[in-house]
Amino acid sequence: MGNELGKPPEKSGNGDGARGRSVTRRGFVLRAVLVAALAVLMAFGGGFAWFTVRVLTERPPPIYETDAIVVLTGGARRIDEALLLLAEGAGERLLISGVNPSTTSESIRKTTGGDSQLFECCVDVGYEALDTYGNAVETRKWIEEHGYRRVLVVTSAYHLPRGLFELRHIDPDTVFVGYPVPLGEGSGPWYENLRYVKVLGSEYLKFLGAHVRAVTGLRVLRPAEQET
16 A cells, blocks of 8 residues: 555656657658758759750751741840841841830941841831840731741840740740850850859749749730730
8 A cells, every 4th residue: 555655656658659749740741841842953953954955055047947037135146146147038027126215226227237228128126025025925916917927036045945935925826946146155164154154044043934924824925916
């Protein structure tokens, strides 16, 4: 009797078991989060590698066979290349899309040293576009006005994947052929050029954003004639 009174009460194992299960659940959730984060990082890194290889290996088509040319403004040498292609007969007409409203056709001609007769007969200047999506809208209007079926798209190599995606998404009936303009020759490999790496990284994020917007409808792709 005395021994029983002096014996401390036994603790129930239910509390320890509950705490153990809670720790196990937290560990499982933590591992799941880490695995998911690692998968996202690997997918992002793999996608960036694919994007970079695509940009660096993109080459102009050997034969154009296009009705007209559109150049998406925003980078050096784009307009110069487009004017040269127009003079060579790669298309019958050129649209310079996304020009600043304060910039006239004549000022572009003087800056590029373009032929005045070529500008007068065959160059259109578009002022509506504010971004790549706007370039696609503006280009679609122009294509519909002239009835073109195959269009050569001139823009920087890093911008070409997104430019072609926007154009093909908003105007699937037209065949768009890409013409990449190199960013510029460096003194070493691209990955040693910090500016080029930043440009590629920024453009890759925009490229992903364009796909997300197209899939989710965050920005409705309205017919070109409804755009203002």
